[in-house]
Amino acid sequence: MPQYNPPLRDMQFVLHELLKVEDELKQLPVHAEVDTDIINQVLDEGGKFAAEVVFPLNRVGDHEGCRLNKETRVVQTPTGFREAYQKYVEAGWPSLSCDPEFGGQGLPIVINNSFYEMLNSANQAWTMYPGLSHGAYECLHEHGTPEQKALYLPKLVSGEWTGTMCLTESHCGTDLGLLRTKAEPQGDGSYRITGGKIFISAGEHEMSANIIHLVLARLPDAPAGTKGISLFLVPKYLPDAAGNPGERNPIFCGALEEKMGIHGNSTCQMNLDGATGWLIGEPNKGLNAMFVMMNAARLGVGMQSLGLTEVAYQNAVAYAKDRVQMRSLSGAKAPDKPADPIIVHPDVRRMLLTARAFAEGGRAFSSYVALQIDRELNHPDEQVRKDAADEVALLTPIIKAFLTDNGWIATSEAMQVYGGHGFIAEWGMEQFVRDARINMIYEGTNTIQSLDLLGRKILMDNGAKLRKFGAKVQAFVEENGTDEAMSEFVTPLADLGEKLTKLTMEIGMKAFQNQDEVGAAAVPYLRVAGHLVFAFLFAQMAKIALEKQDSGDDFYKAKLATARFYFARLLPETAMLIRQARSGAANEMGMAEAWF
Structure with a gap:
């Protein structure tokens, strides 16, 4: 049976020692009173909720899945899911980082981010129900009318109502410019919306009293392509005069998708049969509004894979310490047993340390970005807010793609530690692998993220933006470059920074002649950029660990060992990636279609 223990010690290290979150929050008037004790208390209670309430439902959800009653068109979630959600609402967790004006607790996003890592470790499929509501909240908070905010935000903040994104359709996938769903004015400020959407996570369920769907559709006079898309608020139940769920709106689940993983989440095909909706934001500017929700979701998807990386690592370690098989190549390590625990074998260590490094690096990375979002939203200095916004824009596609790629690698390696037992359902490992696979596809595939990073965020x-981040890296290199103890971390960090700068310039020059050069280089380029971020953060963590390695707390020795493994074993992947990115488009595009 799988297990999960919230990694509170490492979270505290990242927040308090690496990022010095309390000092950062004192510069933000709205969060100036948030101190270390408050942060630790929230994480401690959040960890208990994740481990004790949500985690025991993970295998239940995978085994039972969701069920659609085709007559009533109601979706039943797995046993215990609804009850766990009610506990979540009663404890006030949905409101953690929301605006106090609408009933939120107003705590920093960086705290909420850590809480969601634990929820995703415990049960990704369950966590997606409340998780998507955060994106709907962010979108309405920024683009909703005062009336929409007053009616819907308090219910989303409290968790009484949940939210979804209804974007794609069966014929268009990522290319939303091809969508066909129509919205016709009804003369009273509302619209009649007709069409079909697919892949709608948490699209229909009985866990909340109402579901607020944010739907992309076209107005009658809309121009073709993405310039003709509008965003609409379409509730499952139309609110009555008192703001309570009233008449059923004709937006129904037509079918549940049969999926590889996340069986506990109701991934729906949604049919809108003349459903009533209201415009969010300006006509034909729907993607601008939706990107607020999508960017929040991209960070959230990165957290999903980080959570799975952590829980898979924990279970693989426990198994490797317990399972005895063969003797160590350097001599018996457990002579009192018929064989040694498999954790003595070098390649088992490689697999475990790969997952551990990806978890610890991902935790530092996601917390760093969440803190930048807090600064972007709340810092009193306009230039600081702009710089933080630029950094968040640059790092968001990296955090989504790099962490989800790493999650797929880490869960696979963790399953491999088990040998044949990893393939057997009762151990729980194969579920982590299956659940992790969707995250590389969600919210724009990782190729889309790579194109966004290289084409839009850097070359455009x-x-x-890259130079701003590079200046931070360079400042750290210059500050620590003469410290002999730091050379094993600073030297490869500086080297990678220089190589990424040269690679960027080279691809930019090629792109003037042929835009396919961007497409051919984008995926390996993003992984190189992801490693630059990881190397920057691991070097900082190593510096702290070096200073405290003789403190008597083995945590710092372990942190230093993980950093050394990352730089020696994982960072060298960038040499291959740079060669791939530099190889050009011809080796991919030179194959005639007929030859495939």
């Missing part, structure tokens, strides 16, 4: 502004 001539590398300005």
